[in-house]
Each structure stands twice: as structure tokens, then as C-alpha cells.
Amino acid sequence: MKCGVIGTGNMGGILLETFIDSNTYQEKELFINNRTIEKAYNYQRKYPNIHVLEDISKLIAKVDIVYLCVKPHEMIPIMRSISNSLSKNFILISITSSVAVEDMEKLLDCQVARFIPSITNRARAGVSLVTFGENMSNSTRSMLLRKWERFSKPTVIEEKNVRIGSDIVSCGPAFFGFLAKKYIDEIKENTDLTEEEAMKLMENMFIGFGSLLKKNYYSLDELINKVCVAGGITGEGINTINEETPLLFKRLIETTHGKFKKDKHRIEEALGDKE
Template identity: 45%
Template sequence: MITGIIGTGNMGTILVESLITSGFLDQHQLIISNRTLSKAQALKEKYPGISIAHSSVEITKSADLIFLCVKPHEMYPLLEIMEPHLTATQCLVTITSPLSPKQLENTVPCSCARLIPSITNRAQAGASILTFGESCTKEWQEYLQLLASSFSRPLQIETQYTRVTSDIVSCGPAFFSYLARSFIDAAVQHTGINKEQATELTQSMLIGLGELLNKQYFTLPTLQEKVCVKGGITGEGIQVLNEELDGVFKRLFEATENKFKEDLTEIEEQFGVTYY
């Protein structure tokens, strides 16, 4: 079976690397394309067995499973080019949240699905989000579950929760990286500790935190209880966080939801089909 990846930007590259390093696919089972050819060539230098296609039509004619890893507003023009060459036996998968399998399957004659990956999948860790269209055959659903399981914990979710689950799974690493960097900067500014040392300590702490949760020694609430001794230093810090972060994550989800709605409007106008 040949898998095609159209778009080798950040997430397209993560998907290629995750599929290869997990051992799920051999390099020779992958064919990729990108508008900027040098990005595709950089992946081929790293994984020589990969084939590079020079057009989306070439991938459409060559691959059984095709991942669309381009920006939402680029999807419809791309599908117009691909549609005449697609067959009912193929499967088309989008990795972007504003495009639903329902909209895809109204445009193309094959099985359709959505798989939203995370940068954490590069380490064969974290979750991914799966949604299947009504046209997606049982065989393709089972195959996509196996594929996603090779580098993540796939969660099948209802369409109305796409945005919030994507915020947590896909955007979350960037959000918490921002918080960690702010934590480091404040430590440096307030105490004069070397930034490299503060960064190393913070990264080691986050890795250790992940291991505690992964091995199920603690849940998030019980972990906080274990560290936060009543009347101690940690409690003073928690009090500051309670005061300063009040409502911040609510506003974060409101902002991402508003941008999502903008993208939905543009996609629905292009496809002529509602998201839900």
C-alpha cells in the first residue's frame, strides 16, 4: 500500500517522520509533494527511500491513502485538481480541523476521514484525533486506527468537539511551551540564575512530570496535593497563579473558537456544504 502526503510543512513532516520512525511504514511506501520543492527534498535526504511527486495529480494516481496537509483555504482548489483522478477504493484524510469529512466526501468519490496529529506524536507519544465520514469503509477505518496507534493514542471524537480537542492535543504543546518559557524568563529576571541552567531544570521537570502521569503514579489533582503542603512555599505560588490566571484559559478557548468560526465560514463558502 502506498501512502501519499501532500504538504510537507511542520505537521506534514511530523506525520512522515512519525510513520517511518514508528516502523508502521517503510520509506518506499511513501510518496510526498510540496509546493516548495526544497522542503520535500530535505525529507528525502533524511529518508532516501521516499519518492517525491511533482504534482498532486501524480500522488493521486500513485497512492492508496492520501493525507492533505495544506492550509484550510488551499483545500478546495487542490481537491478540484485531484477529484477527476480519485477512485472509490482510495481514502482521503485531512489533518486540519476546519474541514470536516462530510465536506470532503461531498466533493470526492472515495472514503474520507480526518486525523489531527500533534507534535508529540514525533516521540510516539500523546494523542491524535480521528473522525470518519459516512463514506469511510470499515476497512479504511480499521487501517487508520492502526496507523494512528503506531505513533499516538487515537481518540475518535464527535464533530462538535473538534476545535476544543484540537486545542488540547495539537495546540496544547505550543501553549504550555509558552508558559514554560515565561516561567524560565521570570526565574532569570528575578534571581539572576543562568538561563541555560533554568531551561535545563525546567525541561527535566516537565519530562519527569510526564513520566509520573504516564506511569500513573499520580493524577494531576493528586500530584498537586502531594507537592502543595499546607502553609508551605508551593501554596504561596499556587495562590499567585489562582489570582493571575483567573479566566485566562477561558479567553484562550474563546479566541481559538472565534478564529475557527472564521475558517469555517470560508470553507463552507468554498465547498457549498455546512461543516456539521
């Protein structure tokens, strides 16, 4: 099966690399395009057997399935531009949370799905979030799930939960990475540990933390209770975190959902525009 990737920015590029490294698609089966075409050619220099096509319509004519990995406001214009070129058996997949499969089906007669990857998929780990369109056949759904299982745990999610699911799965690594980096910054300023030493300890702590969860040794609650000895330092530290961050995650959810609503509104406006 020949696969197209339109948009080779951060997530599109990660997805392309993951496809190749997990043998989900062979290099020769991949056709890519990017608005700044030099970025696509940079990937071709890394993976010489992939194909770069500067014209999206020519890419569409070459492939059976395409992943649309562009910004939300670019999605609808691209879908409109290719809608007449897609057969009913063609498969188009958006990786953007704010574009629902229902939005895609308003413009396209082909099989559609939304697939929200995570940077953790680059390590052939973590979750991906999936929503299938009504027009997608059971055989196509099964085929896609088998492919996505090569590098993730694909999880079907309802539209009402897609934003918070994306916060956890897709944004979560950056959120918790940022918190870890802020902690390291304070360690550097307030202790004798160097930034490099703190970074190494933190990275290995995260690796071990993930292994504990992966091997089902503890749930999150069990892990906290195991480390928090009554009257101990960890408990005092957790009390401080609890006192200093009572609104942090509430505000985080409000912020991400607020941005999501704005993106959805832009999508609705774009859908309302005439071609």
C-alpha cells in the same frame, strides 16, 4: 500500501518523519509533494528512498492513501482538482480541524477521514484525534487505527468537540511550552539561575511530570494536593497564579474558537464557489 503526503511544512513534515521512524510506512512506500518543492526534496535528502512528485495528479495516481497536510484555505481547491481522479476505494485524510468529513464528502466519492496529529506523536506518544467519514469501510477504519496506534493513541472525537480537543492535543504542547518559556524568562531576569540552567531543570521536570501521569501514580488533582503542603510555598505560588490568571484560559478558548469559526466560514465559502 503506498502513501502520499501533500504538504511537508511543520506538521506534514513531522508526520512524514513519524511514519518512517515508527515503521508505519517504509520510505519506498512514501510519495510526497509540497507547494515549495525544494522542501520536499530536503526530506528526500534525509530519507533517500522516498519519492518526490512535483505534480499532485501524478502523486495521486501512485498511491492508495493520501494525507492532505496543507492550510485550511488550500484544502478545498486541492480536493476539487483531484476529485475526478479518486476511486471509491481511495483513502483521503485531512489533518485540518476546520475541514469536517462532511465537507470532504460533499466533494469526494472516496473514503475520507480527518486525522489531527500532535507534535507529541513524534516521540511515539500522546493522542491523535480521529473522525471517520460515512463512506469508510470498517476494514479500512481498523487498518488505519492499527497504523496510527504505532505512534499515538488514536481517539475518535465528535465534530462538536473537535476544536477544544485540538486545543488540548495539538495546540497544548505549544501553549504549555510557551508558558514554561515565559517562566524561564522571568527566572533569568529575577534570580541568579542562568537561562540554560533553568531550561534544563524545566525540561526534566516536564519529563518527570509526564512519567508520573503515564504510570498512573497521581491524577492532576492528586498531584497538586501532594505538593501543596498547608501553609507552604507551593500553595502561595498557586494562589498567585490563580489571582493573576482568572481569565487567561477563558480568553484562550474564545480566541481559538473564534479563529476556528473564521476558518470554517472560509471553508463554507469555498464549498459554495463554483469550480
